[in-house]
Amino acid sequence: MRTIERILRILRQRETPVTDPTFATYYSMLVSEVGSGAPTVEEARRDFESVRRVLDRAFIA
Known part of the structure; x- marks a missing residue:
């Protein structure tokens, strides 16, 4: 549970x-x-995002 709280705190900051x-x-x-x-x-x-762009191109092609 502490991990989730830590993640949420980081994302909110x-x-x-x-x-x-x-x-x-x-x-x-x-x-x-x-x-x-x-x-x-x-x-x-x-x-x-750089990895996502490569994967998007691979799936579109």
Whole structure:
């Protein structure tokens, strides 16, 4: 339960709200696995979006 509370606290502190459920799932798993030293929401979103673009192109083609 503390992990969920920590994730919610981290997400609330950031300027950009997390409205994408896929990203929210990814980031919550990332934070729960890494613990301290996890990337910020902005860093994780940047990395996630670059991978998402590649996957989108692969599925469209």
